[in-house]
Amino acid sequence: MQHPLRQARPDDPFLRYHLDESQVVDFLVDEDHVGFIRAGRRSGELWVSALGDDPGRILEIIDFLSARRQVDGIHVHDHVYALLPERLRIPDPGHWSIWLITAPDVAHDLSDWARGAREIDAHDARIDPLLSHSDSAYLMAGDPSIRRWVGVLDGPRLVAVGAESDIADGIPHLVSICTDPEQRRHGHGKAVTAQLVSGAFERGESLVYLEMYAGNKAAASLYRSLGFREVGRYRSGWIPGRAPRPAREPA
Template structure:
């Protein structure tokens, strides 16, 4: 890694470079070690309170004290791939979980129990990846108790890419009378073609790191503290808005995590539909994600959302995984 200019190390980044891919060298205090410096490459996701947070390609976030910086510079993003992304289902599910993080989580073996005050099923359900470490009936009992302690209905996602494990868990829950609550799919696509999509509309798209009041009003939910924590959580999150005459004409959210860009919360107001605004806002977010080094896209959408499915088909998304939730309750946890 080369930082020198005229033989000197220089810090050539600052807080204005948040969202860009950077390469930094920092001082490491390791007693008795000859390793005095650590090099880090990734997206600068925040710089506040004297601490930099850099998200590496694999999704790991590294915190570096500003006083430890020895050198730093902005580096070009990884050239985008135009083929569909290759990834295992467990990798995709872990990336998607990081991109829509719960307020509270707890492990049960390799399962993850997630809670966020009831805001969306995804943030208030168990992601049962791997071995729970217990007999299945006992694991379900513990799961149910964990959610009841939080005043939430127990909910478990079914479909992890392991057909045998999914079938066994689904059968256990069905035998207890847990009903299927909703069905959804996880879809992926190459990112560059989305960025190149022509929406046939030249309206401006504004980007921000936080959802403002108008964005939240257009979204229609997410006004409380826990919902806002989910919406703003993730390695590098952007909120896009297409301004309209009476508030946003379209909105969307994108979280960038290494090579992955996750799209969510796409909304187009009724009188602005069929004008290409869905394509417009996703293309703008895709260009931002490319600039941060992402190359692949994913999203999760309920299977009965036909309008969204048609748009995603046109943008090149294909289904990698179908899943559903089971719950013993009757309350609605909102959208997926």
Template sequence: MSEVLELTDHDPLVRGTRGAGRGPAWRSGDGRAVAFTGYDAEGRVRSLVGLGPRDETAELVTAVHGELPEDVRVIVPRGTPLDLTQPSDWNFRAAFGAPPPQPAEAAVAWCDDEDAVRDLLTLVSPGTSAWPGDPKVRRWAGIRRDGRLLACLADTSAADGVGHVSAIAVHAEARGRGLGPSITAWAMRRFFAEARDVVTLGVYADNAVGLRMYDRLGFTVDRALTTGLVKRGG
């Protein structure tokens, strides 16, 4: 894994991938493309990440994906010439510094009411990548007003030095009040205070509002990626 980190200049996506250090990992003949495996919270191989020039990444992923279980999803730069099923376009974002102050940060706190989190996500974000009870979730943050949970966020950090947030959701009745940027900024500050040097997240490519929000919060890395299953021959 140290070689992959060096080849990618300690890329925050590489650093934060769960279990990537357990390998295996590969690189193209000239080293411009690299691929490595990512694991879920139970230690099962769940992803094959390919980074580098699109054509070389496609060749490398094609060469190695047959060695992995069929349900392993690939993550590659958007536009990589691979025949993918169930493709999903998203952006990887990373921030290396504290965000500007946001209006409702004082209302954010860590939240242990998983029933309320589940109800909020079911209502406004049923396709979210993290849920209460998911082993990859370390803790939840929330904003409550008048006894109601109006916003939530999951800490799904998986590697030392890298904070990762998921499942950012705001109740429809509370949108437009700055709760989304406030809960995200609050979590970023906590991560940096805990000696993380980068905060990362993923956002669907068609979420224009979210992409602009992360720009305002200082997420300077913006990488266009696609996730999907590689069609196998036969």
């Protein structure tokens, strides 16, 4: 049976593609506005999320849930964030966007681009050092949630990498896509992404999605050229006065 949060907002991209129901520890449904508290995937911090267009109702939901248990961070739609009261506005919030692609969206045959990347071992010792160049990678080599890793090799060097994970209802989620800074602008990121997308579609998946910093114009151009489209923007960050714990994933 579909979770009540998804029943209330069936077309919300965050709920459809990002939400892991196992992490939800409390929630509230107010017609087409919803809120929930969930644990971070890595360090156990608690995030309060509220989704909807009315800032007044969003604030009521956040206050209601925050009174039930202490939370560390907040997450709302991009256009709602600026309307929140000062006590909930983080000085430098994370700004994330969700992009997705379906088979009909694919701009053209991905095989030429995908040919430059190949599947690599999930425990490859070269993965984590390469991902140290990424500010957003949070799933590393050997993580059990990863279905497959792919990479681009230059001789023995791993110069680009990316992975596919399952989070929400088994929907393929592309994560940890990173290119060596010295090897950028050579199409390696496109090769990795094309290999992951084509592999998912070849086994019968209907869509693939990913998340990225909303301000990353180079990545946006790359994903758009493959056929991805942006479907949602969100802001998230630590509530003022709360000590941040290590967490690199999008909230």
